Amino acid sequence: MIRALEVLFQHKWRLLALLLAPIIISELVVLALPRQYQATASLWALRRYEIIGATGPESDLQSTPSATQATALTELLQTRSFDLAVAYDTDLPKHMGGDINSTSQNTQDAIFSNLSAGVLVTTPGYNLLVITYTNGDPLVAQQVVNAVISHYGQQSGSHALAEGQQLLAAYKVQLAQAQKAADDATQAATQYLQVHQLTAVTAQSDPQYQLLSAQAAQARATLGNIQASIDTINQELATLSTGATGLYTIADSPEAGRPSSRSKTLLYGGGIGLAIALIASIGYILLLLRINQSIYSAAELSECTPYPVLAQVPQLPRRVATNVAGASIQAAPDRTAS
Numbered sequence: 001m002i003r004a005l006e007v008l009f010q011h012k013w014r015l016l017a018l019l020l021a022p023i024i025i026s027e028l029v030v031l032a033l034p035r036q037y038q039a040t041a042s043l044w045a046l047r048r049y050e051i052i053g054a055t056g057p058e059s060d061l062q063s064t065p066s067a068t069q070a071t072a073l074t075e076l077l078q079t080r081s082f083d084l085a086v087a088y089d090t091d092l093p094k095h096m097g098g099d100i101n102s103t104s105q106n107t108q109d110a111i112f113s114n115l116s117a118g119v120l121v122t123t124p125g126y127n128l129l130v131i132t133y134t135n136g137d138p139l140v141a142q143q144v145v146n147a148v149i150s151h152y153g154q155q156s157g158s159h160a161l162a163e164g165q166q167l168l169a170a171y172k173v174q175l176a177q178a179q180k181a182a183d184d185a186t187q188a189a190t191q192y193l194q195v196h197q198l199t200a201v202t203a204q205s206d207p208q209y210q211l212l213s214a215q216a217a218q219a220r221a222t223l224g225n226i227q228a229s230i231d232t233i234n235q236e237l238a239t240l241s242t243g244a245t246g247l248y249t250i251a252d253s254p255e256a257g258r259p260s261s262r263s264k265t266l267l268y269g270g271g272i273g274l275a276i277a278l279i280a281s282i283g284y285i286l287l288l289l290r291i292n293q294s295i296y297s298a299a300e301l302s303e304c305t306p307y308p309v310l311a312q313v314p315q316l317p318r319r320v321a322t323n324v325a326g327a328s329i330q331a332a333p334d335r336t337a338s
Contacts, residue, residue: 011288018284019277026273038134039141041149042252045069045127049156049247050236051163066123069248073121073131073152083115084108086151090143095135119148128251138256145254156247164237171230178223185216 045065049072063071076082087093096110119133131148135141189212193203203209 011284015281015284018281022277022280023270023273026269026276029269036134036136037138037141037256038132039138039145039254039256040130040132040252041145041250041254043069043129043131043149043248044251045129045248046246064123064126066125066127066129069156070121070123070129072156073129073148076152076155077119077121077148078116080108080112082151082155083112085155086115086144086147087111089147089150091137091140092135092144095137095140115144119144129248131254142254142256149250149254153247161237164233168230168233168237171226171233175223175226175230178219178226182216182219182223185212185219189213189216 043066045068048061048063048065049068087096092111092114093107096107096114115133118135119131122130122132124130131145133141133144133148135144189209192198192209192212196206196209198206198209203213
């Protein structure tokens with residue numbers, strides 16, 4: 001501890017400069033950066049986001065409607081096709097080093113990185129979700145939020161529709177098989193009744209007919225269940241095919257981006273500079289302690305030399321030690337002359 005304090009006070013001006021320099025540089029960088037503008041829009045979720053699964057419409061019933069839609073939109077923003085479709089409806093490609101229809105790999109990579117990380121979706125309420133995007137151009141910020149809402153409405157049900165169509169095709173095959181099974185079972189029961197000339201009364205006591213009748217009833221029930229599943233899927237497909245209708249409404253349309261707070265930006269830059277300054281200062285102090293070879297106690301001296309410590313001069317104030325050292329230097333020529 002004494003060694004650390006000594007190093008600290010011996011190099012206090014260097015440490016002060018090391019603390020201030022990163023903070024000042026970071027603030028100057030923040031001031032030199034162009035002003036950022038944020039566009040915001042609010043959507044009112046009318047229902048939970050659903051997909052069509054093996055059991056029909058499926059959704060996360062533990063989450064709020066806004067949370068399920070925010071999750072779906074966030075996942076869409078992590079796809080390259082969605083981000084590029086959004087960008088090509090705006091002037092964003094011009095800000096990425098390309099023209100409005102640029103298809104270069106570098107421009108598309110920059111667009112994807114910008115939108116996947118820059119568009120934020122939050123859920124401040126049960127039904128409310130907020131979309132925000134920040135850009136150096138206020139018009140581009142507004143265009144991007146508008147395009148995100150538009151493409152979300154168009155593509156929100158596309159994946160669910162595709163899965164639903166596949167499920168519907170599978171159910172249609174099952175329906176044909178169930179229909180044939182139901183017809184065959186009904187026909188077998190009817191033929192048995194006719195061949196054995198059973199009446200309604202005698203049929204009740206015939207075990208073989210009762211078995212055939214039960215099989216026919218089971219086949220018809222299976223057919224009815226499959227038809228009910230198909231009807232449910234068709235109804236859900238009709239709902240999803242409407243896109244944004246019934247999924248959400250726009251509560252607050254995106255406006256031209258508002259400039260970000262300069263004080264918050266400076267505070268953020270200062271915080272980064274302070275963190276860098278603290279890390280650099282701690283590293284500098286550790287380096288000074290590492291290269292410091294001073295000996296402060298007999299125990300430390302015994303670690304440096306194998307010779308034992310026979311005597312120790314008591315600790316003297318700096319002024320007395322200086323006087324003693326000066327007197328010794330002056331007395332040395334006299335002893336030599338004698």
